[in-house]
Amino acid sequence: xxxxxxxxxxxxxxxxxxxxxxxxxxxxxxxxxxxxxxxxxxxxxxxxxxxxxxxxxxxxxxxxxxxxxxxxxxxxxxxxxxxxxxxxxxxxxxxxxxxxxxxxxxxxxx
Numbered sequence: 840x841x842x843x844x845x846x847x848x849x850x851x852x853x854x855x856x857x858x859x860x861x862x863x864x865x866x867x868x869x870x871x872x873x874x875x876x877x878x879x880x881x882x883x884x885x886x887x888x889x890x891x892x893x894x895x896x897x898x899x900x901x902x903x904x905x906x907x908x909x910x911x912x913x914x915x916x917x918x919x920x921x922x923x924x925x926x927x928x929x930x931x932x933x934x935x936x937x938x939x940x941x942x943x944x945x946x947x948x949x
Contacts, residue, residue, distance in 0.1 A: 842870045850880040850948050852941070856887035859895030868898045872905065879911035880948040884941060886917030896931055903934050912936070916944040 840857035851874045855867060874881055881902075906913050914936040918926070926932040938944035 840867065842867050844870065844874065847882075848945055848949065850882050850945055852882045852884060852945075854884040854887070858890040858892075859888055859898065860890065860892040861894040864892070864894040864898040868901065871898075871902060875902070875905050875909055875911060877909050877911070879906060879909060881906060881911065881913045882941070882944045882948060883913065883915045884917055884944075885915055885919070885922065888917075888922065889919065891922050891925065896926070896929060899926075899931065899935070912948050914938055914944045914947050916941055 840855065840859065840863035843854040843856075845852050845854075853871055853874070857863065859867060871881070883899075903913060916938050918937060923932065923937070926935075936947055938947055
């Protein structure tokens with residue numbers, strides 16, 4: 840798993856590549872949680888994530904709760920059909936704004 844973070848128009852864009860599983864989700868969490876501050880905007884680019892286990896779902900739930908507590912916003916971009924279906928069936932998807940492109944995600948968080 841690889842995590843790349845950049846700032847575009849006051850939005851932290853987090854690009855994740857690889858698998859989010861029991862080994863990698865905690866590593867990603869350590870890198871992403873420090874971005875959460877009052878009013879933060881985080882765009883998660885999931886275009887290169889090909890697998891996400893329940894550990895990845897837990898990481899996203901924690902991230903969403905923490906961002907909400909700080910009155911911030913989060914959006915997900917590029918979910919594969921499999922990950923989207925898993926998040927939908929488990930009820931996680933209703934907690935996240937999803938967009939098809941980075942541009943749409945940046946506009947949604949603006």
